[in-house]
Amino acid sequence: MPLNIIGTALFEGTDKIPYYEPIKRALPYVLGASAIKYWSRGPSNTWERKLxxxxxxxxxxxxxxxGTSVVLQMAQLGAQLIILTREVDEWSTEWCEDLRDKTGNELIFMExxxxxxLWEVRKFATNWLNNSPPRRLDGVIVMSGDMEPWGLPIVSRxxxxxxxxxxxxQMATNFVGVFHLLNLLQPSFKAQPPDRDVRIIVTTCWLQVFGEINVTDPLWQSAKYDRPLKFFSSSKLQLGLCMMELQRRIINDIKTKQKEGVERTGKNVTVSMVQPGTMRSSSLRRVISNGSVLVLIFLYSIILYPLLWLFTKSANRGAQSLLYSLMTPELEEINLKDEKVKYISDCSIVKxxxxxxDNEELQKELFDNTEKKILELEKQMAMKRNALKKETASSASSEFSSSKESKAKTEKQRQNQKQKQKPKQNLNKKKKK
Incomplete structure (x- = not known):
């Protein structure tokens, strides 16, 4: 068909081409939109690695x-996945079964x-570490996150x-919980053999550039909740800084605790921060709609969706940078030029x-304070749980004793009634005689 159109234009003129004028007017816009979409979709991961x-x-x-796009491809490549979820309920179980059926991989488990x-994070990490010999672990991929609605001006706070x-x-999900999990799993990372390529991959967001660092109160327990965006961007920024310190600690511990006759650099364990780009994700929908279903339908789905489709990535395109960080040989020990955390965006390592x-002292102080504050908070919550258990146990025992007393009382009343009825029965018998 294109050859016929070109032949007609050359030998008979463009006037003979049907709808030539409308096509001529629309063509620049179509080409421009196509160029923008090609740019916004981002590059694809070209590496593939057997898992x-x-x-x-x-x-x-x-x-x-x-997240689903990433685990789908990992499962297709044969990886054994331990997927952490908030609840192992009917929906998550069916989702896991569906993933197994799609990929033909039965080594997919939900935890x-x-x-x-923080208590659930510690329980999982403790159960994972409580094994001899240490369990095999080739990496941790953190893709969980939360972005709260920013609040529409005047309309809502x-x-x-x-x-x-x-x-x-946002601070708990994006920073504190992730930090706690990876910090507790440090012994597992260090216990892996030197020839095992262990990759810790953590997602971040370009909004971290607007974040603030609170060294004295890293959990932001006493911070005023005025702007949700500030909490989100700060959680991502603080997580990235703590990951820089985590990488140094893992490498230094491996070097200092290596066995005699075995030289280890510690570079087989790498930490990467991945910025997948702006995607049409649930977080973006929540922010634009401000948590309202009606705004979601009219503003996001009808009015803004053509522009969002043009300028943002799909979930599958956003997954490409994560797959790149998982599979690229640039992060293998033999190819690493330094020990720093790598920042990956659009399937390439950037600054x-x-x-x-670049401030190692700040990163160390933030890491230490975060670890200290989490431990203090865990102790407080443990005391609350113990107090609640005692209160529940005491209320249960008081209910049991009260029910026991009531039973004894009713039984006594029955016996008294029987004793009162006996004289009456005797009198009736005498009268009959």
Whole structure:
């Protein structure tokens, strides 16, 4: 067909081509939109790596978005996946079964671990480490996150939501829970043999450039909740800085605790921060709609969707940078040029934009304070749980004793009634005689 159109234009003139004028007017816009879409979709991951026999812990896989795209390809390549989810319920079980059927991979398992709950994170990490010999672990991929509505001016004010431990939800999900999980799993990373390529991959967001660092109160327990965006961007920024320190600690510990006659650099364990780009995700929908279903239908789905489709990525395209960080040979020990955390965007290694990523003293102080504050908060919550258990046990025992007393009382009343009835029965018998 294109040859016929070209032949007609050359030999008979463009006037003979049907609808030539409308096509001529629309063609520049179509070409421009196509160029913008090609640019906004981002590059594709060109590396492929066999994952048979490799074991990964994954968070944020059940999002039906980027996380699901990543685990789908990992499962197709034969990886054994331990997927952490808030609840192992009927829906998550069916989702896991569906993933097994699609990929033909039976080595996919669900574990309950809510990152908003420090106690659940510690339970999972303790159970994972409580094994001899140490379990195989080829990496942790963190894709979970939370972005709260920013609040429409005048119409509504932002509402603070809290985690199980009383922390602001974005700070708890994006920073505190992830930090706690990876910090507790350090012994597992260090216990892996030197020839095993262990990759810790953590997602971030370009909005971290607007974040603030609170060294003295890293959990933001006493911070005023005025702008949800500030909490979101700060949670991502603080997580990135702590990951820089985590990488150094893992490498230094491996070097200092290596066995005699075995030289280890520690570079087989790498930490990467991945920025997948702006996607049409559930977080973006929540922010644009401000949590309203009606606004979601009319503003997001009808009015803005053509522009969002043009300028943002799909979930599958956003997953490409994560797959790149998982499979690229650039992160293998033999190819690493330094020991720093790598920042990956659009399937390539780029530089961090904030100067704080070069400040090792700040990163160490933030890491230490975060670890200390989490431990203090865990102790407080443990005391509350114990007090609640005692209260529940005492109320249960009081209910039991009260029920026992009431039973004894009713039994006594019955006996008294029987004794009263006996004289009457005797009198009736005498009268009959």
């Amino acid at each position: 048979h026999g490799k074991v990964y812990i994954v968070t944020g896989a059940t999002s039906q978005g980027m 309950q671990c809510d990152l908003n709950n 932002p509402t603070r939501r809290s985690s199980e431990d009383g922390l602001e939800l 961090f934009s904030r100067k704080e990523f």
